[in-house]
Amino acid sequence: QSALTQPASVSGSPGQSITISCTGTSSDVGGYNYVSWYQQHPGKAPKLMIYDVSNRPSGVSNRFSGSKSGNTASLTISGLQAEDEADYYCSSYTSSSSFEFGGGTKLTVL
């Protein structure tokens, strides 16, 4: 059982927007602005999409955005494209000087 809770799956049609939530506690998500989001296609290594809650690395589409409210962080993907279909994971720094990942969310583009 993962420390951070994500929905198992979400779906959307091309062009639509979807949001994936990541719920933790005040000892991780709520206590630090060190939440990241990763995209992983089958058989590939994870790819960083968002860091420090809402920052995008160079080269990541501005269709991806992140936010946080209390103990819940969110990843929003706007203008869904077929290539966005993948697994998405959140992670957070914790009060134990460790990191935790969410259980992952499978995004299906209908």
Added chain:
Amino acid sequence: EVQLVESGGGLVQPGGSLKLSCAASGFTFSGSAMHWVRQASGKGLEWVGRIRSKANSYATAYAASVKGRFTISRDDSKNTAYLQMNSLKTEDTAVYYCTRPGMDVWGQGTTVTVSS
């Protein structure tokens, strides 16, 4: 170009040991912490542990699931981090990745299978 290359994976019996390597290039390895993350087949990502730089006393931290069995070390002269895995269990079977702080760059992973 920043690159991380893991190696050393393989098949090992329960109770056995294995040492993974992570060769880094393209950034100042000696000044960087390094993390290990694993992923069992069809499962999610799990943080394994990290080692900080010399300036931070090579401090290590581990996930509860591996503490006391796994040890992370580094050789800054070789730009390489290591993951020594002892007392391996079947549940340690996974692809093991190394990554640097920020987790913006990942290796291709190396597969560890613990089975009799």
